[in-house]
Amino acid sequence: MKRIAVLTSVRNGDRFIARWISHYGALFGRKNLYIIFDGMDQKLPIPQSGAPDWGVNTLNFKHVQYSRLKGDKVRAARASDIASNLFESYDIVIGTDVDEFLVLDPHCTQGMHTYLSGLTINNCLSPLGVDVGRQTAMEGPLDWDEPFLGQRRFGILSDRYTKSCIITQPMRWGSGFHRVKGQSFTIDQNLFLFHFGSVDTAEVSARLENKERISAGWTSHQRRRGAISEQISSVTADEGDSRLATARAELARPRSIVAWNKPRPIKKGAVITIPARFHGLV
DSSP states (O other): OOOEEEEEEESSOHHHHHHHHHHHHHHHOGGGEEEEEESTTOOOOOOTTOOSSOOOEEEEEOOOOOOHHHHHHHHHHHHHHHHHHHTTTOSEEEEOOTTEEEEEOTTSOSOHHHHHHTOOOSSEEEEEEEEEEOOTTTOOOOOTTSOHHHHBOEEEEESTTSOOOEESSOOOBOGGGOOBTTOOOOEEEEEEEEEEEESOHHHHHHHHTOHHHHHTTOHHHHHHHHHHHHHHHHSOOBOHHHHHHHHHHHHTSOOOGGGTTSOOOOOSSOEEEOOGGGTTOO
């Protein structure tokens, strides 16, 4: 079995951090999780179990108010530096945002750790990205105490979340783990990255009013988050499995030299029903 670490960088991520720890801790062990806090004021929430702590590794850095683009670059560089040091003890490092959850297709009989240990990964590997949102005509408000998948049954096949987030040696991630600098990408056939930044329409609206995020230039980003549910609600979704069978090839088509190491956006048929076998996994 390969030694696998998972890291994330977070600021004001209380709505997702406990779920992130529970999900990746179950897959790889909490002692192998590394949470980079952007700000000395950032702390883990108290575990509901009554345990004295979460049993994860935390690193706190002084928060500097950058523009959104500059901040993304700083956080990516910091995560890349920390990942490089982790390779002294680990064979694989996975980097995700706190609202992103790596999932192995339930059709696979082995667990995630066993699956990744059995792969031959050429520097980096990408799961297929699915941006999950609310179908407002069919789905109600989100219950944060219950699994997301099942409450939310639709998503958008996304080049942005088909990220090179799994690496096997020191590399330099681009902003948000979306690419590895100087490296092409390979999309795995059985791995998915579910992004839940738009899972709760009320949360998206609240973030639009956050003064810190407004001053840092996050308004347009949050509006795009709100548009995810609008897109999902405005079209008839394609059946999940049949569309997934063709999506990876479309994402892998060559792009211009400027974006050669990023997946190609899917222009048509991007909204899908998430197959029922994924319900309850996150």
